[in-house]
Amino acid sequence: MNAEGFASIAALVKARSGIVLTPDKEYMLETRLTPLLKAQGIQDLDMLAMRLRDPRAESLARTVTEALTTNESSFFRDGKPFDHLKRLVPGLLPARPAGHRLRIWSAACSTGQEAYSVAMVLADLGVRNAEIYGTDLSREVVERAREGVFTQFEVQRGLPVQMMVKYFRQESGRWRVVPELRAMARFEERNLLSDHRMLGRFDVIFCRNVLIYFDPPTKGRVLNAMAAQLAPDGVLYLGGAETVLGLTDRLAAVPGERGVYAPVAQRAGAA
Ligand SMILES: C[S@@+](CC[C@H](N)C(=O)[O-])C[C@H]1O[C@@H](n2cnc3c(N)ncnc32)[C@H](O)[C@@H]1O
Structure with a gap:
Protein backbone atom coordinates (compact mmCIF):
# COMPACT_ATOMS: atom_id res chain seq x y z
CA MET A 1 0.00 0.00 0.00
CA ASN A 2 1.17 3.56 -0.44
CA ALA A 3 2.51 5.65 2.47
CA GLU A 4 -0.43 8.05 2.31
CA GLY A 5 -2.98 5.23 2.59
CA PHE A 6 -1.11 3.73 5.55
CA ALA A 7 -0.87 7.11 7.28
CA SER A 8 -4.58 7.79 6.87
CA ILE A 9 -5.64 4.38 8.26
CA ALA A 10 -3.13 4.78 11.13
CA ALA A 11 -4.52 8.25 11.93
CA LEU A 12 -8.09 6.94 11.96
CA VAL A 13 -7.21 4.05 14.29
CA LYS A 14 -5.26 6.36 16.61
CA ALA A 15 -8.12 8.87 16.82
CA ARG A 16 -10.70 6.16 17.52
CA SER A 17 -8.74 3.93 19.92
CA GLY A 18 -5.40 5.49 20.88
CA ILE A 19 -3.60 2.57 19.23
CA VAL A 20 -0.41 3.71 17.47
CA LEU A 21 0.44 1.91 14.24
CA THR A 22 4.03 2.57 13.21
CA PRO A 23 5.01 1.99 9.56
CA ASP A 24 6.60 -1.38 10.48
CA LYS A 25 3.04 -2.59 11.22
CA GLU A 26 2.06 -2.59 7.55
CA TYR A 27 2.21 -6.41 7.52
CA MET A 28 -0.33 -6.36 10.34
CA LEU A 29 -2.73 -4.23 8.34
CA GLU A 30 -2.44 -6.72 5.50
CA THR A 31 -3.02 -9.85 7.60
CA ARG A 32 -5.78 -8.36 9.76
CA LEU A 33 -7.65 -6.46 7.06
CA THR A 34 -7.50 -8.88 4.12
CA PRO A 35 -10.58 -10.86 5.28
CA LEU A 36 -12.46 -7.57 5.62
CA LEU A 37 -11.45 -6.46 2.11
CA LYS A 38 -12.71 -9.77 0.73
CA ALA A 39 -15.98 -9.62 2.68
CA GLN A 40 -16.68 -6.05 1.56
CA GLY A 41 -15.45 -6.48 -2.01
CA ILE A 42 -12.81 -3.76 -1.59
CA GLN A 43 -9.91 -4.10 -4.01
CA ASP A 44 -6.97 -3.31 -1.73
CA LEU A 45 -5.82 -1.32 1.32
CA ASP A 46 -5.39 1.91 -0.64
CA MET A 47 -8.99 1.66 -1.78
CA LEU A 48 -10.02 0.96 1.81
CA ALA A 49 -8.16 4.11 2.93
CA MET A 50 -10.12 6.07 0.30
CA ARG A 51 -13.44 4.64 1.47
CA LEU A 52 -12.63 5.52 5.08
CA ARG A 53 -12.25 9.18 4.18
CA ASP A 54 -16.02 9.32 3.73
CA PRO A 55 -17.49 10.49 7.07
CA ARG A 56 -20.49 8.21 6.43
CA ALA A 57 -18.22 5.14 6.61
CA GLU A 58 -18.73 4.93 10.39
CA SER A 59 -19.45 1.21 10.50
CA LEU A 60 -16.45 0.43 8.27
CA ALA A 61 -14.21 2.64 10.43
CA ARG A 62 -15.36 0.79 13.50
CA THR A 63 -14.78 -2.64 11.93
CA VAL A 64 -11.28 -1.62 10.78
CA THR A 65 -10.37 -0.28 14.24
CA GLU A 66 -11.64 -3.40 15.99
CA ALA A 67 -9.76 -5.63 13.56
CA LEU A 68 -6.54 -3.87 14.56
CA THR A 69 -6.89 -4.48 18.30
CA THR A 70 -4.86 -7.29 19.84
CA ASN A 71 -7.09 -9.37 22.09
CA GLU A 72 -4.59 -11.79 23.60
CA SER A 73 -5.58 -12.75 27.18
CA SER A 74 -5.48 -15.66 29.59
CA PHE A 75 -6.77 -16.66 33.01
CA PHE A 76 -4.69 -15.41 35.95
CA ARG A 77 -2.32 -13.74 33.48
CA ASP A 78 1.02 -12.94 35.14
CA GLY A 79 -0.24 -14.43 38.44
C1 LIG B 1 -3.97 -7.50 24.91
S1 LIG B 1 -5.66 -7.27 25.38
C2 LIG B 1 -5.50 -7.25 27.14
C3 LIG B 1 -6.59 -8.06 27.82
C4 LIG B 1 -6.46 -8.17 29.32
N1 LIG B 1 -6.48 -6.88 29.97
C5 LIG B 1 -5.20 -8.91 29.68
O1 LIG B 1 -4.23 -8.31 30.18
O2 LIG B 1 -5.14 -10.13 29.47
C6 LIG B 1 -5.89 -5.55 24.98
C7 LIG B 1 -7.36 -5.17 24.83
O3 LIG B 1 -7.43 -3.75 24.82
C8 LIG B 1 -8.54 -3.40 24.00
N2 LIG B 1 -8.42 -1.98 23.62
C9 LIG B 1 -7.53 -1.40 22.80
N3 LIG B 1 -7.75 -0.08 22.72
C10 LIG B 1 -8.80 0.18 23.53
C11 LIG B 1 -9.51 1.36 23.88
N4 LIG B 1 -9.20 2.55 23.39
N5 LIG B 1 -10.55 1.24 24.74
C12 LIG B 1 -10.91 0.06 25.26
N6 LIG B 1 -10.27 -1.10 24.97
C13 LIG B 1 -9.23 -1.04 24.12
C14 LIG B 1 -8.46 -4.38 22.84
O4 LIG B 1 -9.69 -4.50 22.17
C15 LIG B 1 -8.00 -5.65 23.55
O5 LIG B 1 -9.08 -6.51 23.82
Whole structure:
Protein backbone atom coordinates (compact mmCIF):
# COMPACT_ATOMS: atom_id res chain seq x y z
CA MET A 1 0.00 0.00 0.00
CA ASN A 2 1.17 3.56 -0.44
CA ALA A 3 2.51 5.65 2.47
CA GLU A 4 -0.43 8.05 2.31
CA GLY A 5 -2.98 5.23 2.59
CA PHE A 6 -1.11 3.73 5.55
CA ALA A 7 -0.87 7.11 7.28
CA SER A 8 -4.58 7.79 6.87
CA ILE A 9 -5.64 4.38 8.26
CA ALA A 10 -3.13 4.78 11.13
CA ALA A 11 -4.52 8.25 11.93
CA LEU A 12 -8.09 6.94 11.96
CA VAL A 13 -7.21 4.05 14.29
CA LYS A 14 -5.26 6.36 16.61
CA ALA A 15 -8.12 8.87 16.82
CA ARG A 16 -10.70 6.16 17.52
CA SER A 17 -8.74 3.93 19.92
CA GLY A 18 -5.40 5.49 20.88
CA ILE A 19 -3.60 2.57 19.23
CA VAL A 20 -0.41 3.71 17.47
CA LEU A 21 0.44 1.91 14.24
CA THR A 22 4.03 2.57 13.21
CA PRO A 23 5.01 1.99 9.56
CA ASP A 24 6.60 -1.38 10.48
CA LYS A 25 3.04 -2.59 11.22
CA GLU A 26 2.06 -2.59 7.55
CA TYR A 27 2.21 -6.41 7.52
CA MET A 28 -0.33 -6.36 10.34
CA LEU A 29 -2.73 -4.23 8.34
CA GLU A 30 -2.44 -6.72 5.50
CA THR A 31 -3.02 -9.85 7.60
CA ARG A 32 -5.78 -8.36 9.76
CA LEU A 33 -7.65 -6.46 7.06
CA THR A 34 -7.50 -8.88 4.12
CA PRO A 35 -10.58 -10.86 5.28
CA LEU A 36 -12.46 -7.57 5.62
CA LEU A 37 -11.45 -6.46 2.11
CA LYS A 38 -12.71 -9.77 0.73
CA ALA A 39 -15.98 -9.62 2.68
CA GLN A 40 -16.68 -6.05 1.56
CA GLY A 41 -15.45 -6.48 -2.01
CA ILE A 42 -12.81 -3.76 -1.59
CA GLN A 43 -9.91 -4.10 -4.01
CA ASP A 44 -6.97 -3.31 -1.73
CA LEU A 45 -5.82 -1.32 1.32
CA ASP A 46 -5.39 1.91 -0.64
CA MET A 47 -8.99 1.66 -1.78
CA LEU A 48 -10.02 0.96 1.81
CA ALA A 49 -8.16 4.11 2.93
CA MET A 50 -10.12 6.07 0.30
CA ARG A 51 -13.44 4.64 1.47
CA LEU A 52 -12.63 5.52 5.08
CA ARG A 53 -12.25 9.18 4.18
CA ASP A 54 -16.02 9.32 3.73
CA PRO A 55 -17.49 10.49 7.07
CA ARG A 56 -20.49 8.21 6.43
CA ALA A 57 -18.22 5.14 6.61
CA GLU A 58 -18.73 4.93 10.39
CA SER A 59 -19.45 1.21 10.50
CA LEU A 60 -16.45 0.43 8.27
CA ALA A 61 -14.21 2.64 10.43
CA ARG A 62 -15.36 0.79 13.50
CA THR A 63 -14.78 -2.64 11.93
CA VAL A 64 -11.28 -1.62 10.78
CA THR A 65 -10.37 -0.28 14.24
CA GLU A 66 -11.64 -3.40 15.99
CA ALA A 67 -9.76 -5.63 13.56
CA LEU A 68 -6.54 -3.87 14.56
CA THR A 69 -6.89 -4.48 18.30
CA THR A 70 -4.86 -7.29 19.84
CA ASN A 71 -7.09 -9.37 22.09
CA GLU A 72 -4.59 -11.79 23.60
CA SER A 73 -5.58 -12.75 27.18
CA SER A 74 -5.48 -15.66 29.59
CA PHE A 75 -6.77 -16.66 33.01
CA PHE A 76 -4.69 -15.41 35.95
CA ARG A 77 -2.32 -13.74 33.48
CA ASP A 78 1.02 -12.94 35.14
CA GLY A 79 -0.24 -14.43 38.44
CA LYS A 80 1.06 -11.71 40.78
CA PRO A 81 -1.83 -9.19 40.51
CA PHE A 82 -4.30 -11.90 41.50
CA ASP A 83 -2.12 -12.97 44.47
CA HIS A 84 -2.00 -9.30 45.47
CA LEU A 85 -5.78 -8.96 45.11
CA LYS A 86 -6.23 -12.02 47.36
CA ARG A 87 -4.22 -10.22 50.06
CA LEU A 88 -5.76 -6.80 49.41
CA VAL A 89 -9.49 -7.53 49.59
CA PRO A 90 -9.69 -8.76 53.21
CA GLY A 91 -8.01 -5.48 54.24
CA LEU A 92 -10.23 -3.28 52.06
CA LEU A 93 -13.57 -4.56 53.28
CA PRO A 94 -13.32 -3.48 56.96
CA ALA A 95 -12.64 0.08 55.72
CA ARG A 96 -15.99 0.08 53.87
CA PRO A 97 -19.49 0.66 55.31
CA ALA A 98 -21.47 -2.51 56.08
CA GLY A 99 -23.11 -3.89 52.94
CA HIS A 100 -20.63 -2.11 50.64
CA ARG A 101 -20.56 -3.67 47.21
CA LEU A 102 -16.95 -4.12 46.13
CA ARG A 103 -16.48 -2.62 42.65
CA ILE A 104 -13.73 -3.88 40.38
CA TRP A 105 -13.19 -2.64 36.84
CA SER A 106 -11.46 -4.77 34.26
CA ALA A 107 -10.77 -2.05 31.70
CA ALA A 108 -9.79 -3.51 28.29
CA CYS A 109 -11.02 -6.92 29.43
CA SER A 110 -10.85 -8.60 26.01
CA THR A 111 -12.67 -11.97 26.10
CA GLY A 112 -13.19 -11.83 29.87
CA GLN A 113 -10.49 -14.07 31.34
CA GLU A 114 -9.24 -11.24 33.59
CA ALA A 115 -12.74 -10.43 34.92
CA TYR A 116 -13.53 -14.09 35.57
CA SER A 117 -10.13 -14.59 37.27
CA VAL A 118 -11.08 -11.73 39.62
CA ALA A 119 -14.48 -13.36 40.18
CA MET A 120 -12.78 -16.65 41.13
CA VAL A 121 -10.48 -14.87 43.62
CA LEU A 122 -13.48 -13.15 45.24
CA ALA A 123 -15.62 -16.29 45.27
CA ASP A 124 -12.75 -18.22 46.92
CA LEU A 125 -12.56 -15.47 49.55
CA GLY A 126 -16.32 -15.81 50.11
CA VAL A 127 -16.94 -12.26 48.81
CA ARG A 128 -20.19 -12.38 46.82
CA ASN A 129 -21.28 -8.79 47.24
CA ALA A 130 -19.17 -7.55 44.36
CA GLU A 131 -19.58 -6.09 40.92
CA ILE A 132 -16.95 -6.84 38.33
CA TYR A 133 -17.29 -4.48 35.40
CA GLY A 134 -15.53 -5.65 32.23
CA THR A 135 -15.20 -3.23 29.33
CA ASP A 136 -13.50 -3.25 25.95
CA LEU A 137 -13.54 -1.28 22.72
CA SER A 138 -14.21 -4.35 20.63
CA ARG A 139 -17.82 -5.46 20.33
CA GLU A 140 -16.80 -8.99 19.36
CA VAL A 141 -14.70 -9.65 22.47
CA VAL A 142 -17.32 -8.10 24.76
CA GLU A 143 -19.90 -10.51 23.33
CA ARG A 144 -17.55 -13.42 23.96
CA ALA A 145 -16.87 -12.24 27.51
CA ARG A 146 -20.63 -12.02 28.13
CA GLU A 147 -21.13 -15.52 26.83
CA GLY A 148 -18.58 -16.85 29.34
CA VAL A 149 -17.68 -19.90 27.27
CA PHE A 150 -14.04 -20.82 26.64
CA THR A 151 -12.24 -23.38 24.48
CA GLN A 152 -10.09 -26.17 25.86
CA PHE A 153 -7.02 -24.22 24.70
CA GLU A 154 -8.15 -21.09 26.57
CA VAL A 155 -8.82 -22.89 29.85
CA GLN A 156 -5.50 -24.71 29.60
CA ARG A 157 -3.71 -21.36 29.55
CA GLY A 158 -3.35 -20.33 33.18
CA LEU A 159 -6.45 -21.81 34.78
CA PRO A 160 -5.50 -24.23 37.60
CA VAL A 161 -7.32 -27.57 37.24
CA GLN A 162 -9.05 -27.25 40.62
CA MET A 163 -10.42 -23.84 39.59
CA MET A 164 -11.63 -25.27 36.28
CA VAL A 165 -13.46 -28.09 38.06
CA LYS A 166 -14.93 -25.72 40.63
CA TYR A 167 -16.00 -22.84 38.41
CA PHE A 168 -16.59 -24.24 34.89
CA ARG A 169 -18.94 -26.81 33.34
CA GLN A 170 -18.17 -28.70 30.16
CA GLU A 171 -20.57 -28.02 27.33
CA SER A 172 -20.15 -29.44 23.81
CA GLY A 173 -16.37 -29.64 24.17
CA ARG A 174 -16.08 -26.12 25.60
CA TRP A 175 -16.13 -24.72 29.13
CA ARG A 176 -18.84 -22.44 30.51
CA VAL A 177 -18.37 -20.40 33.70
CA VAL A 178 -20.86 -21.40 36.40
CA PRO A 179 -23.87 -19.07 36.82
CA GLU A 180 -22.74 -17.79 40.24
CA LEU A 181 -19.47 -16.53 38.72
CA ARG A 182 -21.16 -15.21 35.59
CA ALA A 183 -23.57 -13.24 37.78
CA MET A 184 -20.69 -11.38 39.43
CA ALA A 185 -19.53 -9.84 36.14
CA ARG A 186 -21.10 -7.34 33.75
CA PHE A 187 -19.60 -6.55 30.36
CA GLU A 188 -20.01 -3.48 28.18
CA GLU A 189 -18.41 -1.86 25.17
CA ARG A 190 -16.44 1.14 26.36
CA ASN A 191 -13.58 3.12 24.90
CA LEU A 192 -10.76 3.92 27.34
CA LEU A 193 -10.57 7.35 25.71
CA SER A 194 -14.13 8.24 26.70
CA ASP A 195 -15.32 10.12 29.78
CA HIS A 196 -15.59 7.65 32.70
CA ARG A 197 -16.80 10.04 35.39
CA MET A 198 -20.37 8.73 35.40
CA LEU A 199 -19.11 5.25 36.30
CA GLY A 200 -18.49 6.22 39.93
CA ARG A 201 -15.76 4.97 42.23
CA PHE A 202 -14.00 1.62 41.92
CA ASP A 203 -12.16 -0.16 44.72
CA VAL A 204 -9.82 -1.81 42.24
CA ILE A 205 -9.03 -1.26 38.56
CA PHE A 206 -7.24 -3.66 36.24
CA CYS A 207 -5.94 -1.92 33.12
CA ARG A 208 -3.37 -4.33 31.81
CA ASN A 209 -1.61 -4.88 28.53
CA VAL A 210 -3.38 -2.12 26.67
CA LEU A 211 -1.37 1.05 27.47
CA ILE A 212 1.53 -0.53 25.55
CA TYR A 213 -0.35 0.26 22.33
CA PHE A 214 -0.70 3.98 23.14
CA ASP A 215 1.66 6.97 22.89
CA PRO A 216 2.79 8.73 26.13
CA PRO A 217 0.16 11.54 26.05
CA THR A 218 -2.63 8.97 25.60
CA LYS A 219 -1.19 6.76 28.37
CA GLY A 220 -1.10 9.80 30.67
CA ARG A 221 -4.67 10.75 29.82
CA VAL A 222 -5.97 7.22 30.50
CA LEU A 223 -3.97 6.92 33.75
CA ASN A 224 -5.31 10.25 35.03
CA ALA A 225 -8.84 9.13 34.20
CA MET A 226 -8.29 5.83 36.06
CA ALA A 227 -6.85 7.67 39.09
CA ALA A 228 -9.98 9.84 39.19
CA GLN A 229 -12.23 6.74 39.41
CA LEU A 230 -10.20 4.96 42.13
CA ALA A 231 -11.11 4.95 45.82
CA PRO A 232 -8.36 6.69 47.85
CA ASP A 233 -7.26 3.31 49.27
CA GLY A 234 -7.90 1.44 46.01
CA VAL A 235 -5.30 0.06 43.64
CA LEU A 236 -4.65 -0.02 39.92
CA TYR A 237 -3.00 -3.03 38.31
CA LEU A 238 -0.99 -2.49 35.13
CA GLY A 239 0.69 -5.03 32.85
CA GLY A 240 4.31 -6.11 33.37
CA ALA A 241 5.60 -3.83 30.58
CA GLU A 242 3.59 -0.80 31.75
CA THR A 243 4.28 1.96 34.26
CA VAL A 244 2.97 5.33 35.48
CA LEU A 245 6.46 6.84 35.63
CA GLY A 246 6.72 10.08 33.70
CA LEU A 247 3.06 9.80 32.68
CA THR A 248 1.04 10.94 35.70
CA ASP A 249 1.64 12.21 39.22
CA ARG A 250 -1.75 10.96 40.40
CA LEU A 251 -0.59 7.38 40.86
CA ALA A 252 2.48 5.91 42.50
CA ALA A 253 3.97 2.42 42.57
CA VAL A 254 3.20 0.41 45.70
CA PRO A 255 6.67 -0.40 47.07
CA GLY A 256 7.77 -3.99 46.58
CA GLU A 257 4.73 -4.88 44.43
CA ARG A 258 5.36 -5.01 40.70
CA GLY A 259 2.53 -3.64 38.57
CA VAL A 260 0.53 -2.33 41.55
CA TYR A 261 -0.23 1.42 41.79
CA ALA A 262 -2.09 3.52 44.35
CA PRO A 263 -3.65 6.97 44.03
CA VAL A 264 -1.59 9.89 45.30
CA ALA A 265 -3.65 12.16 47.54
CA GLN A 266 -4.33 15.41 45.67
CA ARG A 267 -4.06 18.71 47.50
CA ALA A 268 -7.39 20.47 47.93
CA GLY A 269 -7.99 22.71 44.95
CA ALA A 270 -5.34 20.91 42.85
CA ALA A 271 -6.37 20.22 39.24
C1 LIG B 1 -3.97 -7.50 24.91
S1 LIG B 1 -5.66 -7.27 25.38
C2 LIG B 1 -5.50 -7.25 27.14
C3 LIG B 1 -6.59 -8.06 27.82
C4 LIG B 1 -6.46 -8.17 29.32
N1 LIG B 1 -6.48 -6.88 29.97
C5 LIG B 1 -5.20 -8.91 29.68
O1 LIG B 1 -4.23 -8.31 30.18
O2 LIG B 1 -5.14 -10.13 29.47
C6 LIG B 1 -5.89 -5.55 24.98
C7 LIG B 1 -7.36 -5.17 24.83
O3 LIG B 1 -7.43 -3.75 24.82
C8 LIG B 1 -8.54 -3.40 24.00
N2 LIG B 1 -8.42 -1.98 23.62
C9 LIG B 1 -7.53 -1.40 22.80
N3 LIG B 1 -7.75 -0.08 22.72
C10 LIG B 1 -8.80 0.18 23.53
C11 LIG B 1 -9.51 1.36 23.88
N4 LIG B 1 -9.20 2.55 23.39
N5 LIG B 1 -10.55 1.24 24.74
C12 LIG B 1 -10.91 0.06 25.26
N6 LIG B 1 -10.27 -1.10 24.97
C13 LIG B 1 -9.23 -1.04 24.12
C14 LIG B 1 -8.46 -4.38 22.84
O4 LIG B 1 -9.69 -4.50 22.17
C15 LIG B 1 -8.00 -5.65 23.55
O5 LIG B 1 -9.08 -6.51 23.82
